[in-house]
Amino acid sequence: MMPTPQWARAHTNIALIKYWGKKDPKLMLPANDSLSLTLADFYTDTLVRFRGDCPGDSLTIDGQPVSAGALTKAVRVLDEVRRRAGLTLPAQVISRNHVPTAAGLASSASGLAALAAAAAQAAGLHLTEQELSRIARHGSGSATRSVAGGFVRWYAGTDDASSYALPVAAAPALLQDIRVLAVIFSDQPKAIGSTAGMAQTVATSSYFPAWTERAERDLAALLPALAAGDFPRVGAIAEGNALAMHALTWAARPPFTYFLPATLALVQGIQAWRAAAPVPVYATIDAGPNVKLLTLADHVAAVQEWLADHFPTARVVVTHAGPGIQYYPERKEPR
Template structure:
C-alpha cells in the first residue's frame, strides 16, 4: 500500500442518455451513452487503507454514511482490494462541491473520485478505461467522469468491454459550449433512477425503440462533435432526452420526472429558438430540472430570458470540465 490519496472528479451531463441496464449486477447499460464533463461541480475524496479499523468507514461532508450508500463504496473498495491483493479496510472522506442549486447528481463525481483515489492508495496503476470500469461498479454515470470533455461509455457485453473513453470534438466547440442548469426542485425523486430504469426496461413498450433511438442518435452525434456543429449537437441532445422520457410515460404503471415547469421550459425555449434563432437546447435527466445547452456569447441572453419567464428558478452556469486529478494526502484541498 502507498500513502493516503486525494482524488478529484467532476460530474457530467449526458447528451445521449443512459437509461436501462442489460446486466444490473455488472452495471452494464442497455445502450452506449455520451456526456460532457462539467467544470464547476466536483467531488474530492481521500482514501486511506488501514488495519486499525474493522470495516470500511465513509464520511461525506463530515457526516458518517451507512446503509446502501456505504455498500456501494465498499463494492468499489472490494474490487480495488482484490486487484491489489490487500485486505485492509479503508477510511473514505469525501467533500462534495456539487451545489443543490445546480440540480446535478453527485454520484458520478463521487464514485469516480473514489475509484481514482482508492486505486492510487492501494498502489495500483490503472489507465483511464480501467478506472472507468472500476467507477462503474458504484454508479453507472461515474463511468463517464474519469475523463474530461466529451466522453462515450461503451455499453459492452461484459466487465472488460464496458468502459468510457474521450471522444474527439472540435476545439472551438469544447471551448464555446455552456450548460445553464435550471432548478425547479431539490426534493428527492418519488421514483429513483435505478427503480425508474428497471420499470421502464421491464414494462415500457417504447423501451426497445428507445435503445434503437439512442444508438442512432449517437451515430449522428459523433460527426457533429468533430465538425463543431453546435446546432446539430443541441438538436440531437434535446431529441434524445425527450425520447428517454417518452419511454417512462409508456411504462406500467406510467410515470414521469417532469413537473409542469419542466415541460413549460422545454416548450418555451423551442418557441424562442425557432422565432428568434437563439442557439439554446434543452436536456433533462431523471428529474424535473432542465439543463440548457448554449454557446458562450448567448449566456447573458439565456439568463435574461429565464429571469423573465421563470423568475423563481435557480440558475447556475458552467462549461466543459477536466478529468480526474490527484492531490497528496498532506495537501489541503478546497473545503
C-alpha cells in the same frame, strides 16, 4: 508498501445521449452506449486510506457518515480495487462534495469516480482512465463517464472488461465554448429514484427496445457533429434524445414522469424562443424535474435574461466543460 494517499477529484457530467436501463444489473452493463460532457464547477474530492486498524469500510461525506445504500455502492468500488491490488484491508473514505444540491446535479457520478481513483491510488495501482472507468462503473453507471474530461463515451460492452468510458474527439472551439445552464425548479428528492425508475422502465415500457436502438442512432449522429463542432446539430440531437428517454416513462406500466409542469413549460418555451429568435439553446433533462440548457458562450447572457423574464423563481447555475481525474497531496486538502 502502500503509497501516501492522495485526494482524487472527479467532476459530475451531463449526458447528451442518455443512459437509461441496464442489460446486466449485476455487472452494471448499460442497455446502450451513452455520451456525456464532464462539467467544470461540480466535483467531489475523495481520500482513501487502507488501514489495518479499522474494523471495516467507512465513508463520510462532508464529515457525515453515509446511508447503508451509499456505503454499499462504495464497497463495490473498493472491492474491485482490493481484488486488483490483492488487498484485504478495510478502507477509510473521506469525501467532500462540491456539488450543491441546489445545482440539481447528482453527486453519485463524481463521488464514485473520485472514489475509484482515490482507492486505486492508495492501493498503489497505476491504472488508465479506461481501467478506472470500469471500476467506477461498479459504484454507479454515470460515474463511468466522470473519470475522463470533456466529451466522454461510455461503451456499453458485453462483459466487465468491455464496458468502459473514453474521451471523444470534438472540435476544440466547441469544447471551449459550450456552456451548460442548470435551471433548478426543485431540490426535493424525486418521487421515483433513478434505479427504481430505470428498472420499472426496462421491465414494463412498451418502447424500451426501440429506445436502445434510437440511442445508438443518436450517438452515431452525434459523433461527427462533435468532431465538426456543429453546435446546433449537437444540441438538437441531445434534446431529442432526452425527450425520447422521458417518453419511455409515459409508456411504462403504470405510466409516470419525472417532469414537473415547469419542466414542460421550459422545454416548450425554449423550443419556441429558439425558433423565433433564433438562439442556439437546447434542453436536456435527467431523471428529475430540472432542466440543463446547452448553449455557447456568446449566448449565455441572452439565455440568462430570457430565463429571468420567463422563470424568475428558478435558480440558474452556469458551467462549462471540465477535466478528468485530478490528484492533490494528502496534506493539502483541495479547495
